[in-house]
Amino acid sequence: MIPARFRGLYRPAFLVVLALVLASIPLWAPRFWIYIATQALIFAIFAMSLDLLVGYAGLPSFGHAAFYGVGAYACALLALGHIDGLVPLLLAGMLGAGAVALPIGALSLRTSGIYFLMLTLAFAQMLWGLAVNWTSLTRGTDGLIGIPRPTLPWLDSLKVSLYERGPFFFLCLVIAIAVFVLLETVARSPFGRTLEGIRENDRRMRALGFPTFRYRLAAFVLAAMVAGIAGSLAAMSNGFATPDLLYWTVSGLALIAVVVGGSRSLVGPALGAFVVLFAQLGLSTYVDRWELLLGALFIAFVLFLPRGLAGLVRRA
Amino acid sequence: MDVLNLAHGSFYMIGAYTAYTVVLATQNFWLALLVAPILLALLGAALEVVFFRRLYRHGHLPQVLMTFGFTLVFVDLIRSRFGPTTRAIPPPPGLGGAVHLANATFSSYSLFVLGIAIVIAALLVIGWRLTRLGVVLRAGVADKEMAGLLGIDLPRTFTFTFAFGAALAGLAGVIAAPEFAIYPGMDANVLILALVVVVIGGLGSIEGALLGAAVIGLGYVIGATFFPQFAIGLIFALMAAVLIFRPSGLLGRRS
Numbered sequence: 399m400i401p402a403r404f405r406g407l408y409r410p411a412f413l414v415v416l417a418l419v420l421a422s423i424p425l426w427a428p429r430f431w432i433y434i435a436t437q438a439l440i441f442a443i444f445a446m447s448l449d450l451l452v453g454y455a456g457l458p459s460f461g462h463a464a465f466y467g468v469g470a471y472a473c474a475l476l477a478l479g480h481i482d483g484l485v486p487l488l489l490a491g492m493l494g495a496g497a498v499a500l501p502i503g504a505l506s507l508r509t510s511g512i513y514f515l516m517l518t519l520a521f522a523q524m525l526w527g528l529a530v531n532w533t534s535l536t537r538g539t540d541g542l543i544g545i546p547r548p549t550l551p552w553l554d555s556l557k558v559s560l561y562e563r564g565p566f567f568f569l570c571l572v573i574a575i576a577v578f579v580l581l582e583t584v585a586r587s588p589f590g591r592t593l594e595g596i597r598e599n600d601r602r603m604r605a606l607g608f609p610t611f612r613y614r615l616a617a618f619v620l621a622a623m624v625a626g627i628a629g630s631l632a633a634m635s636n637g638f639a640t641p642d643l644l645y646w647t648v649s650g651l652a653l654i655a656v657v658v659g660g661s662r663s664l665v666g667p668a669l670g671a672f673v674v675l676f677a678q679l680g681l682s683t684y685v686d687r688w689e690l691l692l693g694a695l696f697i698a699f700v701l702f703l704p705r706g707l708a709g710l711v712r713r714a
Numbered sequence: 715m716d717v718l719n720l721a722h723g724s725f726y727m728i729g730a731y732t733a734y735t736v737v738l739a740t741q742n743f744w745l746a747l748l749v750a751p752i753l754l755a756l757l758g759a760a761l762e763v764v765f766f767r768r769l770y771r772h773g774h775l776p777q778v779l780m781t782f783g784f785t786l787v788f789v790d791l792i793r794s795r796f797g798p799t800t801r802a803i804p805p806p807p808g809l810g811g812a813v814h815l816a817n818a819t820f821s822s823y824s825l826f827v828l829g830i831a832i833v834i835a836a837l838l839v840i841g842w843r844l845t846r847l848g849v850v851l852r853a854g855v856a857d858k859e860m861a862g863l864l865g866i867d868l869p870r871t872f873t874f875t876f877a878f879g880a881a882l883a884g885l886a887g888v889i890a891a892p893e894f895a896i897y898p899g900m901d902a903n904v905l906i907l908a909l910v911v912v913v914i915g916g917l918g919s920i921e922g923a924l925l926g927a928a929v930i931g932l933g934y935v936i937g938a939t940f941f942p943q944f945a946i947g948l949i950f951a952l953m954a955a956v957l958i959f960r961p962s963g964l965l966g967r968r969s
Contacts, residue, residue, distance in 0.1 A: 458775050505954050508961040512718050512774045513917065516909045520953065523906040527946040646902060650782040657779055687794055693786030700780040701768065 413665065420571055424564040432563045438675040439570040440631045442668035443577050445655040447624035452653070453662030454585050455617040456597030457507075458515045460649050461522030464502070465495035465622035467529065467644030469629025474542040474639040475535075484548045484569075488630050495626025496619050498525070503618035507611060510600075522649060529641040541640030545633050560634075570631055574668070577624055581664055584620070593617055651678075654696050660706030669707060717766065717876075718774055720781040723905030724788035725754050725880045729887020730896045731792055734801050743806035743892070750888045751881035758880025762873045770872075785901060793898045805892040827889055834882070835924050842920045851875055855918060910949060914956045916966020925964055 423435050444466055451457045472494030473487045481487070506517040529536045536542065547560045560566050584590050596603045596610045604610050633639045642648070651674055659670025677695060681688035699706075729750045736746035761784070769776045804810065805823040813822045842848040853861040854868050862868055886904075894900070907930065915926030933952045937945035956964060 452775070458778070460778065501954075505957050508957055513913065513962075515718065515774065515778060516913055517953075517957070520906055520910045520913065521950070523902070524946050524950045531946065646906075647786070650779075653775075654779055654782070657775065687790055689786050689790035690794075693783040693790070696783035696786070697765065697780050700776045700783070701765070 409665075416665070417571075417575060421568070424567050429563060432567055434675070434679055436563070436567045436570050436635055437632075438672045439567070439574045440628050440635060441652070441655065441675050442671040443570075443574050443631070444625055444628035445652050445659070445667040445671040446574075446577060446581055446664050447621045447628065448652050449656050449661055449664055449667040450581055450584070450617060450621045450624070452656050453664075453667075454590055454597070455593045455614060457614065457618065458511075458653075459506075459518040459618075459621075460515045460646070460653065461502075461518030461520075462621070462625055462652055463644050463646065463648035464518075464522035464525045465499055465625035466629040466632070466648065466652075467639075467641070468498045468525065469495040469626030470633040470639040470643050471529070471536060471542065471629075472626070473630035473633045474545045477545045477548070477633070478542060482546075482548055484550060487548055487634070488573075488627055491626040491630030491633070492623045493626070495629065496623040499619045499622030500615075503615050503622070507614050507618065519646060519649070522644060523646055526641055526644040526646070529644055536641070539641060541638050541642075543638045545637050545639065547634045547637075566635065570635070573627065573631065577627065578664060578668070581624070585664070589613070589616075654699070656706075658696075658699055658703075658706055666706055673707075717770070718778055718781070719766075719876075719879075720778060720905060721761075721784040721788065722781075722879070722883050722908065723901035723903075724785050725758065725883035726887040726890070726904050727792060727898070727901040728757070728788065729754060729884030730891040730900065731796060731801075731887075732884065733888040733891040734796075734803055734896055737803045737891075743803075746888050746891075747885070750884040754884030755877040755881040759873050759877035761880075762876040766876070767869065767872070789898050789901060796898070798898060801896040803891050803896070823892060827893065830889060834885075838920050839924075847871070847874075910953055912963075914953055914963060916960075916963025919963070919965045922963055922965035929964075 420435070420439075424432055427435065444462070448459065448462045451459050451462070469491030473491040476490040477487055481490075502518070502521045506514055506521065509517060530538055532538075547566070550560065553560065553565065558565050560569060592603070592608055592613055596608065596613055600610050629643065632643065652671075655670035655674045656667040657670070658673055659666030659668065661667065678688070678692055681691050685691060732750040732753055733743070733746040736749055737743055765780060765784075766777065769780060805821075809823045809826050811822050812819050813825060842852075850861070850866050850871050853864075854866065854871060858868060890904075911926040911930050912923055913926070914929055915922030915924070929952060930949055933948050934945055937948035941948075960966070
């Protein structure tokens with residue numbers, strides 16, 4: 399038995415081991431798997447941002463892919479406009495997603511629960527329709543292609559390029575860890591605690607003098623901005639941005655990642671993102687009807703593990 | 715029922731493909747109109763009893779995720795059976811022509827759809843307001859425990875209602891089949907429109923859904939006529955306007 403006084407170290411120790419394992423991937427994994435791990439990291443950032451909404455603020459958004467997609471398009475448009483540099487491109491994705499999230503959040507948050515879920519879904523599908531139809535800006539279903547990755551002067555001097563898989567993977571890993579630390583800090587801050595209070599009892603928090611609508615809206619926009627970062631990275635990683643990024647199945651996959659991993663833990667949804675992505679990829683490599691099996695897998699998860707993988711750990 | 719079923723669009727899609735299969739095999743549209751609702755009622759009842767029933771007490775999120783899983787399963791099944799291409803069926807014999815009414819020309823199939831829609835809408839409103847089932851259902855949604863204590867067999871009522879809803883979605887799919895394209899992905903399109911309609915009209919109100927459908931239908935057609943690229947934008951604006959002034963929908967109860 400491990401003495402009880404070490405219990406508090408489980409999580410930090412697990413996180414350090416996880417980060418080290420992830421960081422070692424480019425050293426031993428085949429090239430193709432480095433690419434997949436990069437995609438999974440980007441999706442993990444996206445899932446963590448959704449966990450802030452679903453887990454901490456108790457806002458079940460089914461339209462989070464909208465901000466992922468808007469982030470990707472904002473980054474793509476800027477990069478195709480010959481603007482180079484990591485910071486401006488990530489900022490574009492972040493601010494673009496945040497700017498779209500502000501009105502959508504302000505409208506959707508006038509409702510709650512099942513209404514909120516349906517509304518976010520409807521708004522996101524409308525943005526998808528816009529991405530398909532506004533061809534002069536988005537080139538419709540063809541999407542924006544040939545998006546360059548940024549160059550970093552200090553990396554250039556080391557003769558390292560982000561077009562190589564290893565360095566780009568590390569970039570995503572660093573950003574994922576930064577996002578994790580940021581969201582963890584937010585969740586533990588007075589702001590995060592207030593959000594949890596609002597989730598549990600909105601009326602009481604209002605009676606205590608908290609402007610609950612503004613807190614929710616702030617959480618909504620913050621989550622969207624983080625999703626925008628993930629979207630920018632996706633645009634850089636793929637080299638293209640298509641309306642598919644905004645499609646409702648992407649929102650659904652992210653929600654599945656959150657629930658599979660266990661909401662309100664941040665690590666859980668990040669791991670859930672890996673599970674979902676590898677399940678999708680593993681199935682689609684070996685089976686023709688992989689979507690069918692993926693759907694069946696999700697149904698089984700909801701039936702047998704409603705609290706996710708993190709729920710298993712917590713029960714033990 | 716206070717259940718959010720994302721697979722409802724799938725029922726509509728399955729209805730349309732049933733129509734396609736039946737019409738291809740027998741050339742008989744009316745048979746499809748009979749077969750599809752029965753098939754979907756059975757499917758809906760089976761899904762409710764085996765899967766969804768377990769989730770009512772867990773809140774909305776698990777329902778949403780499970781029904782999302784089912785949409786993936788259904789769309790892939792359809793794709794494996796019929797392929798990704800768009801299909802079409804002709805309107806039933808006798809309804810392929812046009813009708814002249816008051817200086818305007820209508821396709822007779824559109825008029826037929828309008829007629830069916832009015833009949834079904836009237837039956838739904840009457841059923842919801844005046845029949846025993848309607849009362850039981852409203853009571854069950856308002857307060858499950860109390861309704862159960864009063865001796866109402868809620869599980870059976872819910873199964874029946876779910877099956878009925880699935881049958882209606884299937885019927886809609888059959889009716890839509892000669893008018894619109896049949897393709898895997900039509901489920902998502904119709905689902906989003908249905909969600910918008912219900913949000914605008916107000917949850918738990920049949921009349922609200924009818925009103926919402928009228929608003930969205932008109933909005934969409936007007937938008938498509940005057941600025942086709944952004945027809946969806948007009949729906950967006952309509953929905954925003956309703957939400958600003960009546961957050962619980964045009965005819966919804968205030969929460």
